[in-house]
Amino acid sequence: MADLLDNSFKPLAFALFLLITLATMAISIYFSRRVRTAGHYYVAGGGVKWFVNGIAFAGDYLSAASFLGVAGMIAFSGFDGFMYGIGFLAGWIVALFLIAEPLRVMGKYTFADALVHKFKSKRVRLAAAISTLVVSVFYLIPQMVGAGTIVQPLIGLPYEWGVLIVGGIVILITATAGMVSTTWVQFIKGLLLLFAALGLTIGVLIVAGLGPLDFIGEILNNGASNPSTGAFPAYSGDVFLSPGLKFTNPLDYASLALALILGTAALPHILIRYYTVPKPSDARKSTVVAIFVIGVFYILTLFLGLGANYFAGKGEFLIGDSNLSAPTLANFIGGEVFFAIISSIAFATILGTVSGLIMAAAGAIAHDIYTEILGKKTTEKSALRVSKLTAVGVGVIAIALGILSKGQNVAFLVGLAFAIAASANIPALICTLFWKKTSEKGVVLGIFTGLVLSILLILISPTVMEDPFFSLNNPGIISIPVGFAVTIGASLMEGRKRAPNGT
Amino acid sequence: MSRILLPTNGSLPALVATQAAVRIAKEKGATLVILKVIEQDPALYIEKVSEDVSQRGGTGIDGTTFALQLANKVGLRTEVLVREGAVTGEILRASEEDGIDMIVMGSSNPRGLSGLYLGNVAEAVTKRAKVSVYIVKPTEEEIEVALAMAMPTPIAEEKDELSAIIHSRKFRIGLWLFSAYAVLYGTFTILGTFGKDVLKEHVAGLNVGLIMGMTVIVLAIVMALAFNYYAVRVEKGEQ
Incomplete structure (x- = not known):
């Protein structure tokens, strides 16, 4: 009786999918024409309200990675998947206590602007823009x-079509009109995701007939299944609900933990949101709202993942692709309608996140590199052309890489993007904000070192190579400390060189 | 109760007009209604970002903030309007919908294209407005004065603000909380790396790992709420 989700065309599901996708686009266009939107723009006494911004943070953050990836990772690898959720949330603590208010005071528009604000250097801007571009592309995959x-x-539709559709719609949005403010779209999607996860969790507990703690205890005592074969028990509860199933090398676990806690505050599309609120205190408040929503969400995700595993073990269904764990579970709990709603929300979320990322990348090229660094006296027309071309270019690259990455777990890929962001941006950001001796050279070298090293380590890791030179899947534990060391080292050397000259 | 409308985009003539508007509003005891128009067309978001940046890049001043600062200094009543659309149309509509008695705005900018653009706007507004329009034609001298008033503050203030935040008691408490959290997260990570057996121990129907993991999540929420509660009280106390 156990079946995979079938890939046939489902009229009802398709109709719902179309409805939610169109509604998303309509909301986006509608709000883009309303008065107080323009997410990046802020005025004293106006701007985006902290509560809206906080939920939008969650909407931005809880992308495909969380809903599909983390739930799937928990369903297949138990505790190691839960670690993703914990780390994704912990990153916000860094954002709250270290970054939110100080960054907001350095108020411009982007991460690059904040660094340039201190150093007034084209090289710093170039480094930050390149890093923004690379991180955005890796987060797009x-x-x-x-x-x-x-x-x-x-x-x-086949996998490749999905990638093409998202890429196509987003390129269309960015190249024509409408995509002015994702804030309201992300706000609504953040709420929808939260309620969907809550509904699904309650459904799991009701169908299983167990209380929340009893449900986990049940798996702990009776063991867990392998959701792709339905074998039960495939693992003992002790093995499944402790670290080591996914991260066979324990250092991989530590590396991921480090990348996740430092990665959040380094993501360009998250940082940009700190500039949408009027005051530093609003930046803090919206972070608190985000932490609340995201924290609750990840606790719910634990039940979604374990639920998928539990019912697969009961022979109710099989899961072929770990990313489909939550949708498969929804199909079982609430039938085709619920499945379609959950999947469409996930799809709409992806749409919003992708648009935002492509905008961030296009902004880095059009604003930072083309206008500021190349010093082109841009007329409105040429700036428009450059940003459109960039949006299309980045969109095409993302489509290609997306097709190449077929079959990878989404949360795992996000973990890599976090590692790159943390390695390249966090040393520069933390040092610039808190260490007066930080030099321009230190920031530039630090960003490039973190960026190049983390990507290089990924390229020679088991993720890419069959016979890897580097045994860890996540490079964070090496590349983040090296990024800090280079930033601090270069700054100190420069300071020492200067001292004898008395400057 | 009269109301004076000041459309501003932070350009040089607008800054000079801001001074005039504040002076006139003070004389008349009027409310200063500050209007920022976000241009709807061109529709592309990116262009808007670069446009805003280039506008701010010109003077580095946020027109609305500047107007609020001046107005607050002399204790004027102020309102801030943000509208999206075509500049001239939004100014006219705001003046009709908000019961405006007079519009004060800057005329052409001798220093750049954006000023030329606003110049056209001033002309168009004058032609079609139903109330008096006071157009400020700034001299070089007045521009220097306005710049001197607006420029030095932002950079110095931001630096002070950064160090004020970083050295505040509130931020230190935040750092302390962060350290506590980092220790917990670090312990959790180290146990997951080297001490798996500890995490496997059964406690209260669950195991140590799950309980610690949930604690890390719940503690993040509790800390965030508690810190915000404290910070809000501190900020209220400062006011």
Whole structure:
């Protein structure tokens, strides 16, 4: 009786999918024409309200990675998947206590602007812009993978089509009009995701007939299944609910933990949101709202992942692709309608996140590199052309990489993007904000070292190579400390060189 | 109760007009209604970002903030309007919808294209407005004065603000909380790396790992709420 989700065309699911996707686009366009929007723009006494911004943070953050990836990782690897949720949330503590208010005071528009604000240097801007671009592209890959995965059972199209559809729609949005403010779209999606996860969790507990703690205890005592074969028990509860199933090398676990806690505050599309609120205190308040929503969400995700594993073990269904764990579970709990709603929300979320990321990347090229660094006296027309071309270019790259990454777990890919962001941006950001001796050279070298080293380590890791030179899947534990060391070292050397000259 | 409308985009003539508007409002005891128009067209978001940046890049001043600062200094009543659309149309509509008695705005900018653009706007507004329009034609001298008033503050203030935040008691408490959290997260990570057996121990129907993991999540929420509660009280006390 156990079945995979079938990939046939489902008229009802398709209709719901179309409805939610169109509604998302309509909301986006509608709010873009309303008075107080323009997410990046702020005025004293106006701007985006902290509560809205906080939920929008969650909407931005809880992308395909969380909903599809983390739930899937928990369903397949138990505790190691839960670690992703814990780390994704812990990153916000760094954002709250170290970054939110100080960054907001350095108020401009982007991460690059904040650094340039201190150093007034084109090299710093170039380094920050390149890093923004690279991190955005790496963060785009998992979104594309999520999109491709979800359209298969939802509307019966092959994986590659899903990637193409998302890429195409987003390129269309960014190249024509409408995508002015994602804030309201993310706000609504953040709420929808939260309620969907809550509904699904309650459904799991009701169908299982167990209380929340009893449910976990049940798996701990009776063991867990392998959701792709339905074998039960495939693992003992002790093995499944403790670290080591996914991270066979224990250092991988530590490396991921470090990348996740430092990665959040280094993501360009998250940082940009700190500039949408009027005051530093609002930046803090919206972070608190985000922590609340995201924290609750990840606790719910634990139940979604374990629920998928539990019912697969009961022979109710099989899961072929770990990213489909939550949608498969929804299909079982609430039938095709619920499945379609959950999947469409996930798809719409991907749409919003991808648009935001492509905008961030296009902004880095159009504003930072083309206008500021190349010093082109841009007319409105040429700036428009450059940003459009960039949006299309980045979109095409994301489509290609998305197709190449087929079959990878979404949360895992996001973990890599976090590692790159943390390695490149966090040393520069922390040092610039808190260490007066930080030099321009230190920041530039630190950013490039973190960026290049983390990508290099990924390229020679088991993720990419069959016979890897570097045995860890996540490079964070090496590349983040090295990034700090280079930033601090270069700053100190420069300071020492200067001292004898008395400057 | 009269109301004076000041459309501003932070450009040089607008800054000079801001001074005039504040002076006139003070004389008349009027409310100063500050209007910022976000241009709807061109529709692309990116362009808007670069446009805003280039506008601010010109003077580095946020027109609305500047106007609020001046107005607060002399104790004027103020309102801030943000509208989206075509500049001229939004100014006219705001003046009709908000019961405006007079519009004060800057005329052409001798220093750049954006000023030329606002110049056209001033002309168009004058032609079609139903109330008096006071157009300020700034001299070089007045521009220097306005710049001197607006420029030095932002950078110095931001630096002070940064160090004020970093050295505040509130931020130190935040750092302390962060350290506590980092220790817990670090312990959790180290146990997950080297002490798996500890995490496997059964406690209260669950195991240590799950309980610690949930604690890390719940503690983040509790800390965030508690810190915010404290920070809000501190900020209220400062006011």
